[in-house]
Amino acid sequence: MKKIVRVDMSDLSVKTEPLPEKWSRYGGRALTDAIVFSEVPPAADPLGPENKLVFAPGILGGTTAPNGGRLSAGAKSPLTGGIKESNSGGQAAHALAKLGIAALVIEGAPADKDARYLIKIASDGSVSLERVDEWAGAGNYAVADGIKQKMGDVKRYATITIGPAGEMGMKMAGIAVSDPDGYPNRFCGRGGLGAVMGSKGVKAIVIVDEGLPTVEHADRDAFNAAVKKFAAALREHAVTGQGLPTYGTNILANIINEAGGYPTRNFSSGRFELVENISGEKQREVTLERGGNVKHGCHTGCVIQCSRYWVDKDGSYLTKGPEYESVWSLGADCGIGDLDDVAALDRACGDIGIDTIETGVMLGVYMESGRLAFGDGKGALRLLEEEVRKGTDLGRILGDGAEATGKAFGVKRIPVVKHQGLPAYDPRPIQGIGVTYATSPMGADHTAGYSITANVLNVGGSVDPLKPDGQAELSKGLQIATGMLDSMGLCIFVAFAVLDIPAAFDAIFEMATAHTGQKWDADALMELGKETLAMERLYNEAVGFKAEDDRLPRFFYEEKLPPHEAVFSVPESDLDAVFDFVPETAAKMGISKPGA
């Protein structure tokens, strides 16, 4: 029987309860959504005791399902003000699932604001809290070292930690999750959930899974057969079998730049003249020269292996990747064309515990204000280390992200939707992703409905990126499918294979059926995606989001982006139709507004 573990930070009590029957088909994003939807009042202060921080492995967590170890973190977001699910790789999801934990819920807030806690979940399932006030202000890497010392002979465990930004309640604070080597370099980055964890007084969580087997299946043979089928499809597809493992996510830099959609210097151009210096090809070349690792999984069971480690000029580990989004945000968006500068910024973000996308977008906006020159990588690093990490007056403004920074310094072009910074694809020449940015309950988030597939990459069909036609349908289908993948606990990169190979899609419901013993089929998968989105939309409606919040900032409709001189032109009626299924889905679920 799966369970929910609740840690109440107001009285430091721990409760364990069975996963309620009504949520027995939920995991990952669907489950974090369901708990936030049911238990966090829409009017709650995101950094107050009424908010809850939920960690959930997916339905396939703890199994050998390929790429099935993603972690969902959910709460009311201090950045967007709406419901948030922030998704990470790393080892924590499998560890929680192996302990039978469907969700870890951190509630309340400690009376003593100076207290810092380590929550430890032992391999027998027991939960204990320890004061770690001496870790106050420590970066994620120092905390990881501190945990290692405490663990002594125990070698197999996963960590979930925050850096100083989370402790200070900064709206761009993320939550770090340890990778298979124990580095705290995987992130629930988006939406300020690190600040929620900080508001609970929780500095770190350690989950020990030493000696624990993978979870049991209703039908082991059928499960193994479906796993084999799914893994074969991932290895067969050119993107998941060759492109991603060879070059990593930053393989995208050149193609997005070629398409004219690589946002440069705070979204003022769609091409970056220094892209070659920060491309995935260059990154691979330099990493190999320096003896870095160019291919590994971010979690056990990953068959795609797109992760890599960046090493400094002496060959010492500095940071993971850096990933495409981070190279773009900390690179092109700031006019920075040097991978060592980018990697130094990426490491600083990882240690301070801030979202690389929001940080880069913030820096681009700050540079546009004229206070720092575009291209000044050293100056950007100084801002992060001397201002944000130390929480100076300036650092606290910057630490609240792109919108807060733009407003404070009078910048007109602020690329945010629902207060969250846009990722690495300009929505003017790539209009399908603009629909996702505009309408996703998450705020501007590329992963919520990755229209780059059909718009640019010719994966899962082809939709002309420069025209408004078909973009809303494309985004809608992908948002529903993503809600499902995030709930299964699957990495969204499996979608590249799933969109092109029908057997891969079938393998998902076959794995779910054989694992859970419940009946899953294609329709049930899509229904799961719809239910996830329905809870999110209804929650955001109750918070006060309206149709006008499902829009891009005005400049995307008015300022033409070179080289295609494109503006965003998807009609508002198309945007408003993306979630037309919500009333019907909500009626089927028997929900209408947040609450039990």
Add this chain to the structure above:
Amino acid sequence: MRVELALFASLRRYLPDGGDGHEQTIDLPDGTTVGQVISMLGLPDEPRVVFVNGRHAHDEQPLHDGDRLAVFPPVAGG
């Protein structure tokens, strides 16, 4: 006519000049199509993504003087 050719990722080694770069300007007879250039380069018969001047292009599309032709293997990330 002169066309700027750019080959990326695993396709870089098919650049006619055989250098370390990924871009080269090539001379072509007027009216040469995208498909003809691809077959001239000897690119493997595998899926690819092709752009002319930053827009998706088909094999039958004729090239013009000053065009930029960019060819990628299947890639994705994010």
